[in-house]
Amino acid sequence: MTDQQLTTRAKVERSMTRRRRAEMRFRAYGVMSIAFGLLCLVVLFSNILGQGLSTFRQTVLEVNLHIDGDALGISRQSSEAEISAADYETLLKNFMREKAGATSRDDRRLAGTLVSVGAPWQIRDAVLANTDVIGDHLRLEIIMDDDVDQWYKHDRDIGQPGRLKDNQIKWLESWIADGSLHTRFNTTFFVNGDSREPELAGIRGAIAGSLLTMLVTFLLSFPIGVAAAIYLEEFAPRNRMTEIVEININNLAAVPSITFGLLGLAIFIGLFGVARSTPLVGGLVLTLMTLPTIIISGRAAIKAVPPSIREAALGLGASRMQMVFHHVLPLALPGMLTGTIIGMAQALGETAPLLMVGMIAFVVDVPNFISDPATVLPVQIFLWSDSPERAFTERTSGAIIVLLAFLIVMNTAAVWLRRRLERRW
Template sequence: MNKSDDSAATPPRRDIKALVNAGLKRRHAAERRFRWYGLTAISLGLAFVVLMFANIIGKGYPAFWQTYIELPITFDAAVIDPAGTRDPETLANADYAALIRASLRGLFPQVEGRRDLRALYGLISSNAPHRLRGEILADPALIGTTQVIQVLASAEVDTLVKGNINRALDESLRPISDQEIAWIDQLTADGRLTKRFNTILFSNGDSREPEQAGIRGALMGSFYTLLITFLLSFPIGVASAVYLEEFAPKNRWTDLIEVNINNLAAVPSIVFGLLGLAVFINFFGLPRSAPLVGGLVLSLMTLPVIIIAGRAALTSVPPSIREAALGMGASKLQMVSHHVLPLAMPGMLTGSIIGMARALGESAPLLMIGMVAFIVDVPRGFTDPATVLPVQIYLWADLPERAFVERTSAAIMVLLGFMILMNGLAIVLRKRFERRW
């Protein structure tokens, strides 16, 4: 082949450059599209998160405020203590509801008829007599005097004051009548309606009355349950991670154990609830709906996460630390306990806190062991009947009253706050104690 044939077979330099430039343009265009896809996905994700938080906060923020009605209460001695003995049992059993009814009739003398009077009395929450009884038991000298007492308004009044009932709707479509709205407007004009921070939300247990319902019982149940979970899962998880990573021989049995631990971390949480129901309740006879059983179930669920995080923390410690300790004459146990474990502990704590945060938000396994029961009293120990915050949210979300929508969102805000706090603590611990090699 002559020189002219070679030049004819080889494309010109100008064409090669054009081909390269065209390829670069396509690659750069693909990179721009990929970057645009990523930014779009992140933006959509952030938008949905912001929308979700805005919806929850918008619905839940009013629940942190509660409506009260100021009533002039005459503590009539003839009703409270006719004999004048000031006996505590007599004072506790007096008809304080009659004092509230008399005060309301004094404010609205034009109201007559049993049905109208019943509607008028319904403006006040059913726990108002307990408030008056507490005042008298704390200071019996109030008997015979007239005091302005702030009593809790009913859920319908509170919902109307917060603007969550449309006055323009037909009366049959509202949970409150036109007459009741007129009474509320009169109380507002007289300056007798006030809004205060809702301490009941954090001091009371659950209740069928929305204005009296609180999350203290669920908070204490979550506290006892997580305490049991941490006391069991953390030491067992750390010990298991240390043994598997530092002492266990490498054979098919340890490989099988490692595979099963990784698989358990992906098992649906409700399976652990079924296991707890079959073993802890049906076989061992432990009490249902108790933080003790809930802690045992969540410990089983949290253990794989802690073991995996612990092994990863131990693996991150450089081999030179082990070799230096062994070279100085330390035994393997001394090497692990004095050198490797302290360096790996921040990572283990981080994994444990993340596992506990996951356990805090679980409800499915606890539903299987009976922690979905309606619990009014605040638990005082590990074996008392209790519920937890996610289950309390589940129960309130199923109730039809509009006031429970606020409390459901408020409880979600509290739960998210605790989870953000726990994850933030994990980040702080990692940043504070993490060693870079």
């Protein structure tokens, strides 16, 4: 009897070492996979932030420009059209040559290319805003060319010339010494639309396009998705037809997104003649893509409502619709909203289907309405990543940072909403 007990105990003890080791191993695998995930995240963020953060600084030259009314052929009484048409480019070029002290033909050319091609418009806008400066001096921070910008932000620290000539660097160094050349917050990046010149390119157009597209997507996919989820979960008869619909919805969630783009191209543009490149058609396509996500999460949320609540309502003589709208929906709404926001976040980051409906076009103007040509943030990123200029590489990362910020805000909102609206029973 005692022998038997001892051997059983001994057996258990012996197996314990093995079990403990297996458990330790399993835990170690878990820790390792988490660590790997975190490492990837750190690499991603440090890479993007390292490349992109400099986007938010912009190199400018502080100047005190004499707006020579005679040379420009305008006076304070001139009309807006006349002031707009004046030749600020020559004015600026002459000013730069003088400031650089350039005399030779080569030097004069080099001095002129230091500033952005957008700088003359900057002067024009400033003059238009305040005509009193005509014949007087205008203080202005002039945007520098992207080559200067890149040199100042990156190459100068490591002693490289970048794409600049020795003379140009000499002038720039002297301006840095007297404090007129410096960096400031890159407002251009946030107030401009796209441009061929990196120093003038901004994401405002893409953000406006994204917001308009998201608006269309939300307004269509939320009501349709919620209604479909409610119908399938609460009203649809359980038969073959419903089953087929369910299987198809679940499959749609796994369809490659570019397929939805092709479908949108064929149906919305081809059949219904919706204008291409617009937030309207983009939103329609993204609605198709988001619907399965919303329907599936909506159904899960409805399923999670305890049947006892339904019985209570029906037992009191509530109609099916009253049961759904008074009891099931309020309890399921937080889950539905979370699903919707996650679906919207997915749609916000989507590129492929939008390429198919023409949202890849080069659009400079900021769209104001859902029928204006537009592009969206991820497509803007895609476009810039294809450009050869170094400054565009920087802007690509900058735009990615903005996109990630939007996504983080949306996901945080989803979590917050869920916590906020969740009711316990």
